Amino acid sequence: MESFKPILEKIKKIKQEKGYTNEVLAQKSGIPLSTLNKILSSVIKDPKIGTLIAITDALDVDINSLIYDNLNIKDKPNPKATDNLEKLANEYNLNIDDISFITKYINLPAKDRQHFLSLLRLLTSKNIDNSPVLTKPDHKLTIEEKRKIVEYELDLEEKNQTLLASISSNGS
Structure with a gap:
């Protein structure tokens, strides 16, 4: 290395x-x-x-x-x-x-260590599977079930974008 x-x-x-x-x-x-x-x-x-x-x-x-x-x-x-x-x-x-x-x-200042830990939590939070459980084929899902899936996927995308923005703004 x-x-x-x-x-x-x-x-x-x-x-x-x-x-x-x-x-x-x-x-x-x-x-x-x-x-x-x-x-x-x-x-x-x-x-x-x-x-x-x-x-x-x-x-x-x-x-x-x-x-x-x-x-x-x-x-x-x-x-x-x-x-x-x-x-x-x-x-x-x-x-x-x-x-x-x-x-x-x-050696980071306390504030930066807290920020770093927040980023780690955000990064690892998607490892916890909170995704809606699909118990039937897509075509048999109700509108409400489909909405939950879409919201979950949008939430994951938002977390990823927030993480990338935080990393790039602190990227040095």
């Missing part, structure tokens, strides 16, 4: 500064040399967070500094939040993009 590229470049730079070969880094990190080679050559574009932690531990650098510096975040989260995020990353096998997304959300 694109967000991993700057982190990968920093890892390569630190590896070079320390004078480590791929073999040395593989040995120190406990990662198979073939896997490490694939990560460093961008064959693996989305390594697991546990793998990144092993690499950064072997290089004696804090993975958080690589991630947060990459996101240009001035106020890094407190260590407790960082520990919790790291636990979540390991538990749910999150990748760098997932962590980046969560970190950006955490």
Whole structure:
């Protein structure tokens, strides 16, 4: 993924500064040399967070500094939040993009977080099936039943347009 590229470049730079070969880094990190080679050559574009932690531990650098510096975040989260995020990353096998997304959300102002949650509710509300249940063929539906179906479809379309408008107005 694109967000991993700057982190990968920093890892390569630190590896070079320390004078480590791929073999040395593989040995120190406990990662198979073939896997490490694939990560460093961008064959693996989305390594697991546990793998990144092993690499950064072997290089004696804090993975958080690589991630947060990459996101240009001035106020890094407190260590407790960082520990919790790291636990979540390991538990749910999150990748760098997932962590980046969560970190950006955490660093939003409270008002923007509320707006974001409203958009998520709107986006996921259509996953709850409130559609009228068709118990008979179309030609046997009453006018009232047809009206309910049309209203439901219009409501879904309106929600989608509202969502798209909200996303495009905040799209930066």
